[in-house]
Amino acid sequence: MPYPVEPMLAVPGELPSDRELYGLEVKWDGIRAIVHLDGGLRVTGRHGVEYTRRYPEISGFGIKNAIIDGEVVALDRGGRPSFVRLQHRMHLTDPEPVMLELYPITYMPFDLLYLDGTPLFDLPYRDRRALLDELDVGAPPYFPGDSDLLTATHEQGLEGVVAKRLDSPYRAGTRSPWWIKVKNLTTREVVIGGWKPGKGRRAGGVGSLVMGVFTEQGFTYVGHVGTGFTDALLDELYQRIRPLEIPRSPFCNEVPWRNRWVRPELVGEVAYTMWTDEQRLRHPVWRGLRPDKLPAEVTL
DSSP, rough: OSSOOOOOOEEOOOSOOGGGGEEEEEEESSEEEEEEEEESSSEEEEGGGGOOTOOOOOOTOOOOOEEEEEEOOOOOOTTTTTTHHHTTTTTTTOOOOHHHHSOOOEEEEEEEETTTTTTTSSSOOOHHHHHHHHHOOOOOEEEETTHHHHHHHTTTTEEEEEEEEOOOOOOTOOOOEEEEEEEEOOOOEEEEEEEEBOOOOGGGGGEEEEEEETTEEEEEEEEEEOOSHHHHHHHHHHHGGGGGGHHHHHHSOOSOOOOOESSSSHHHHHHOSEOTTTOOOOOOOOEOOOSSOOGOOOOO
């Protein structure tokens, strides 16, 4: 059994014109997790990060020999994935029982990569899903490519859909055009390069974060984000960025206002309305840290 398996990733885009060749899944707004079952249970994220103790709610499903791909999500009271709620768990390597009770996670399986000694990576997606459904591990359904699932997710406040070619194999560790993520909300990763001290209610802590991405010129400023935070998240961010402080700006271009600088090591996610002509994110809203992403992956 291969271990660890690196997840296959989707490319951003629109619904394909030949939609009958695809299946549609709900995009769950969580983080990827690969479950390895080989007598015991091991859970890994991207780049082989160990998740087994971090998410003890993930069980063995009564299966002895398999590899399952899926998403860890935290559901709100309405049953919708909440990335804000997931933030309370994703940094805890060994969560206390009270955190398990306050912020439980749910595992959404959506692919089967290995079963009873047989690798399934080269099987078409439709066949892997059929085998997964036979295991009865609680996999959410997928829908025909010409269904109105994208509209339904928009109406329900969900992030979007992933369109997967029915004949596509699984290529671990690649970002393949066989899978297309179609979002109702425009989001992207950014790297924290500094912070502006807060005023008023935020005095003594973080007022806004200075965001950057990597370009051919170097680490490039793309804007500040000061909305989308709870007080608890601001306190947590302050504790995480203070040890990363440096005396000079890490950006290759000019950044407005006086800021405090940090090594560009923390990746976060923001929602935004558009890019400006100056290559700045317009109306960004903070969605949370992404410890499953590497800073070098965050490019323009």
